[in-house]
Amino acid sequence: MACALVLAVVSFDSTAKAASFHLTWDAPQGCPSREEIVAATLARLKRPIGAGREFFVYGTVSALESEFVVFLTLKDDRGQELGEREVRVAGRTCADIEEPSSLVLAMMIAVALPHDRPATEAEPRAHHGPPPRRDPRAPQPLAPAPAHSAALAPPRIRHVALSGAAVGAFGTLPGMGYGLAIRSLYSSGALAGALEAGFLDSGAVRAGTEAMGFRLLELSARAGVVALRSGRVELVPHVVLRGGVLRLSPMGFSLVQSTARGAGFLGAGMLARLRVAPHVLVEALPEMQAALIRDEIQVVDAGKLYHVHRAAPVEGRLSIGLSYEFR
Missing domain, CATH: 3.30.160 (Double Stranded RNA Binding Domain)
Incomplete structure (x- = not known):
């Protein structure tokens, strides 16, 4: 017992x-x-x-x-x-x-949960003897609908946000480059994507007796996954493809080539978002990217050729800003 x-x-x-x-x-x-x-x-x-x-x-x-x-x-x-x-x-x-x-x-x-059929439907009673005749004029029984058709998956959570950020980058321009960026972010479930437009400026570079200014105008696209979404905090690792135009401003001398050069980058980063209000988030975005185009920039001053700048193989950048999330 x-x-x-x-x-x-x-x-x-x-x-x-x-x-x-x-x-x-x-x-x-x-x-x-x-x-x-x-x-x-x-x-x-x-x-x-x-x-x-x-x-x-x-x-x-x-x-x-x-x-x-x-x-x-x-x-x-x-x-x-x-x-x-x-x-x-x-x-x-x-x-x-x-x-x-x-x-x-x-x-x-x-x-x-699985929607299983009752045992009485799964195992019909045994029938002995010839099968009963069915009237052909009688309506045919409808096949039961699949049990899972009534189960609807929960809708994915969707977010749309617009961000503004200050950007600092090292490697693309001579010295440190500073600028601004505007970014739109869309996420559905665990998937996320973003489009961004911005610019970077650096200080003037001396070449001989004159100087030259640099400005990078760029567009970028990002795709990633939401690795963490824990109340106030979100982490989104992603890959980024960036393209743009490097505008050169020579002062008092001539360039060996044109004043507009193409620029392209491919890299990865991590977008970190912290919610500080119902629709407002603080964002930090560190990234590392490889330069796809590395033109040599040279100038001629008083008949002498000067090497001014060439983009580094790898660029590092950090942007910090605020985001407003629409519902």
Whole structure:
């Protein structure tokens, strides 16, 4: 009798664990605890998760000026992402997030669960003897719709933002180059892309008895993935392709070639974004890129040839600015 009681307790405990899910919860003080979110979510599920099914949920909470933002990511036991949702709750206390967050999380898990047919439909009764005749005039039964057709995947989170930044670069221009850039960013789920336009200026370079100014006008395109989206912080590693025109301003002498030169770069970087208000983020963007075009810039002064500048093989740059995010 004692052995049977022990086996029953062990069986119940293992079933309860299999019927739950794993939640990693990062929330400020005063918000619902991990245990409260798990209990509220399980209470909203219409049916148990079932043995052998494991889900991993990553949830973060950010407290903004007039609302709380809850970001939820659902993965299976193989690490495959099944969906992500962002829940915005307007309230004075963080306790207000429990009901909407647990409801959204329960819906995400319910969508990910397999929709199995009942056993009575899977195994029809055995029939002995000749098959019954069917009236050809009788309407044919409709084939059941696939169970998964009713399950809609959670919509991807989309962000559109416009940024302005100050830029510093070393390697393309003589000395340090400074400038400004305007950037538009679009992200859908884990994918992100950006377009940017800007310019860089450097100080005048002496050549013989005169000087020359440099200005780089450029356009760039970026493509990357959102590696981290944790409440206030986002990290987006990306590749960048940049092209432009290097404008030269000689003062008192002639160039060996034209005053406009092509410029091209290919590189990679990491966009870091920190949310400081509901729609405002601070951005830092370090990048390293290889020069695809490296023209030798020479001038002639008083019949003498001077070497002025040639772009370095690798350029490093950093831009820091503000971004406004549209919803």
